[in-house]
Structure formats: C-alpha cells, structure tokens
Amino acid sequence: MDFRNKTLSTVEAKKLDIVSYLSSLGYQPFKIKNVDYWYCSPLRKEHTPSFKVNQKLNLWFDHGLGKGGTLIDFGILYHSCTVSEFLQKLYSNFSLQQPTILPSNKSISTESKIKILGDFPITSPSLLRYLEERKIHLEIAKQFCREVRYEINGKTYFGIGFKNDSGGYEISNPYFKTSSSPKDITTINNGSNEANVFEGFIDFLTFKETTKNLPEKGQDFVVLNSIALFERARPFMEKHNIINLYLDRDISGINCTQRALSMNPKYKDESSIYENYKDFNDWIMNASKPPKKNLGRKL
The missing domain is CATH 3.40.1360.10 (Dna Topoisomerase Vi A Subunit; Chain: A, domain 2)
Structure with missing residues (x-):
C-alpha cells in the first residue's frame, strides 16, 4: 500500500485491522475469544463490554447501539466526520496511529472451535522440516513446545504447539497459524x-x-x-x-x-x-x- 498519496482510498482503509486501529486510539480488549475481541464501546459509556470486533471478517458491531460495519463506518461515528474527512485523518495521523494491514487468512485464528486431541513429542517430518527452515534446532523447540493434534469441523490437523499461561495453545505449521482457547500470554x-x-x-x-x-x-x-x-x-x-x-x-x-x-x-x-x-x-x-x-x- 502506498501512503505517499494525500489520502487513503476506501479500499485501502478497509484493509486496515480494526483491532490495531483501536489499540492506536488507546482501546484494549477486555476479552478475546477465538477471533472475537470484546471492548467497552469506544462510541459510548458502558461498564459491560458489548462492542465486538471479528478480526477474521474485520468488522465491528456495537450491541448497545445496534450498529456495526467496517473501519470506515466506525471512524465516521467515532470522529463525527464524513468519509472523506476520516480518510484524510487516517493519512495525516498515520505516523502516530499506524494501524496494521490485515494479513492473509492463513495467519488469522479460525472462527471454528478448535478441539485439542492431545500433545506429543515433535516427530512429524513436516514439522521437523519447518523448524529446520526456521533455523531452530529440535533440542530448543522441544524444551518449550509439543506436537499438538487438534480437530476443526471434524477434520484432524497437527502443528507445533506453544502453551500459554491459561492452558491454550499457539499452533503453527508450514501452512497455517491458529490458536486454541483460552487465548493468553x-x-x-x-x-x-x-x-x-x-x-x-x-x-x-x-x-x-x-x-x-x-x-x-x-x-x-x-x-x-x-x-x-x-x-x-x-x-x-x-x-x-x-x-x-x-x-x-x-x-x-x-x-x-x-x-x-x-x-x-x-x-x-x-x-x-x-x-x-x-x-x-x-x-x-x-x-x-x-x-x-x-x-x-x-x-
């Protein structure tokens, strides 16, 4: 994307990650469940989070207002401005706010529920090759990771699993990155x-x-x-x-x-x-x- 233009197009703006844009404004999620990020609404005062962003679809919905849409729809409500004014604001403040561009779908957590079937020592040839390509020796990986078998929509997959503090897994293989609930550091x-x-x-x-x-x-x-x-x-x-x-x-x-x-x-x-x-x-x-x-x- 070329940001040397005087403004962003609507197509470019819609590719910007809403979660990252909210973070640049100072808003952090109260809860993350798979691809759904829940916030106290930036558009009004509330104490119970009811503002949801689906990061896979890159769309938001405010259950209290009954409104939702793209980053542009959010921007014109949040800043009380027109579409063209918001696009100009995105460009002029980009060095400060810098929302990230959405990656390809393969690096976004799947919306389907992941069921962990088990974890084992890393032995699958494709995962060993993946580590080798990443220049990570097995001796290092096995100190912190396991080979995780998991199920999505009745199909079984496997990947290198890295456990978080709440017992969920970050999972990576040569073709796909995902995570199981609960999400945590x-x-x-x-x-x-x-x-x-x-x-x-x-x-x-x-x-x-x-x-x-x-x-x-x-x-x-x-x-x-x-x-x-x-x-x-x-x-x-x-x-x-x-x-x-x-x-x-x-x-x-x-x-x-x-x-x-x-x-x-x-x-x-x-x-x-x-x-x-x-x-x-x-x-x-x-x-x-x-x-x-x-x-x-x-x-």
Missing part, C-alpha cells in the same frame, strides 16, 4: 530483574537458539501471542527493572514499541537489531551477513 519466570518480550513464540525460540551457547543468565521471558495482549502483559513485565522489547518491525509492532517507550523508562527497544527485516526470525533466516548492530553474541 506466556510468561517464563526465572526470578530475574530483566525480561525479554516477544510477539510470537517462533521469535522467542529463535532468540533461545541464538543464545544457547551462552551461560544461562536466568532472564525472564514474555511471549505476547498477539500484540493486542500487550496491556495484559504489563503487570508481569513492569515488575522487572529492564524490559527488552523484541517486537515485530511491522506497523503495529513499531507503534506498540513507541508507546511502551513513552510510558516507562524500563522499556528498551531491541528491534533495531533486525530493522530491515519483519521480525527476529526473519532476520536469522534471511540475513546474508550480520547487521552492524548485534546482540553482542556469537550467532
């Missing part, structure tokens, strides 16, 4: 005063891979499992004296990092290490030579 508490924060578990595993030959420092870790869960992770993160952020270098990740830096001096942005890449794993997979700035570790 993953914390690893080693009693350290320093925490490293990642957006997804593949980046966390990559970090562990790159530091496996170093003495164990007992650092704590937070895997958000969704940028929308940043607020939920803050109580754990802010117990630490130093919080190193290794978030994605996309629009929502950069926006979240900038907001964190403005909130508390404990937060440190480490994403400049891979500033020319999408995320930590993308850097390790694709960098032909180490960037000038590095972790100070032998990779």
Whole structure:
C-alpha cells in the first residue's frame, strides 16, 4: 500500500485491522475469544463490554447501539466526520496511529472451535522440516513446545504447539497459524530483574537458539501471542527493572514499541537489531551477513 498519496482510498482503509486501529486510539480488549475481541464501546459509556470486533471478517458491531460495519463506518461515528474527512485523518495521523494491514487468512485464528486431541513429542517430518527452515534446532523447540493434534469441523490437523499461561495453545505449521482457547500470554519466570518480550513464540525460540551457547543468565521471558495482549502483559513485565522489547518491525509492532517507550523508562527497544527485516526470525533466516548492530553474541 502506498501512503505517499494525500489520502487513503476506501479500499485501502478497509484493509486496515480494526483491532490495531483501536489499540492506536488507546482501546484494549477486555476479552478475546477465538477471533472475537470484546471492548467497552469506544462510541459510548458502558461498564459491560458489548462492542465486538471479528478480526477474521474485520468488522465491528456495537450491541448497545445496534450498529456495526467496517473501519470506515466506525471512524465516521467515532470522529463525527464524513468519509472523506476520516480518510484524510487516517493519512495525516498515520505516523502516530499506524494501524496494521490485515494479513492473509492463513495467519488469522479460525472462527471454528478448535478441539485439542492431545500433545506429543515433535516427530512429524513436516514439522521437523519447518523448524529446520526456521533455523531452530529440535533440542530448543522441544524444551518449550509439543506436537499438538487438534480437530476443526471434524477434520484432524497437527502443528507445533506453544502453551500459554491459561492452558491454550499457539499452533503453527508450514501452512497455517491458529490458536486454541483460552487465548493468553506466556510468561517464563526465572526470578530475574530483566525480561525479554516477544510477539510470537517462533521469535522467542529463535532468540533461545541464538543464545544457547551462552551461560544461562536466568532472564525472564514474555511471549505476547498477539500484540493486542500487550496491556495484559504489563503487570508481569513492569515488575522487572529492564524490559527488552523484541517486537515485530511491522506497523503495529513499531507503534506498540513507541508507546511502551513513552510510558516507562524500563522499556528498551531491541528491534533495531533486525530493522530491515519483519521480525527476529526473519532476520536469522534471511540475513546474508550480520547487521552492524548485534546482540553482542556469537550467532
């Protein structure tokens, strides 16, 4: 998408993720159930969340108002403006608000209910190849992950499962990314005063891979499992004296990092290490030579 134009088109605006846009306005979900994000309505005062965003469809509905629609429909109500004024506002404030562009459907949690059938050691050849392509050794993955078999609409699938603090799984395979309920962050508490924060578990595993030959420092870790869960992770993160952020270098990740830096001096942005890449794993997979700035570790 080219943002050098003087305004955004309605087609471009509708591709912007409503969840990320609400986050840029300061609104965080009170509850996440599969692809449904529930908020106290930004359009009126309420104490019981009744404003829902279906992230797969990228549509919202306010049950109290009986209204819903696209990001544009929300914007003209929230800002009390016309469509053209909202499109101009999106463009002019983009450097500050920076909502993310929706990814392809394969990286959005399925709306169908996932039933976990069991978890096992990682042995499937396709998953082993997937780890190899991601430059993650099995010895690292098996410390934190399991091979998960799950069912959707009567069909059985499998993937690498990474458990969150509430017992749900983040699941990834070469073709599909999804998650089982309940959705939550993953914390690893080693009693350290320093925490490293990642957006997804593949980046966390990559970090562990790159530091496996170093003495164990007992650092704590937070895997958000969704940028929308940043607020939920803050109580754990802010117990630490130093919080190193290794978030994605996309629009929502950069926006979240900038907001964190403005909130508390404990937060440190480490994403400049891979500033020319999408995320930590993308850097390790694709960098032909180490960037000038590095972790100070032998990779």
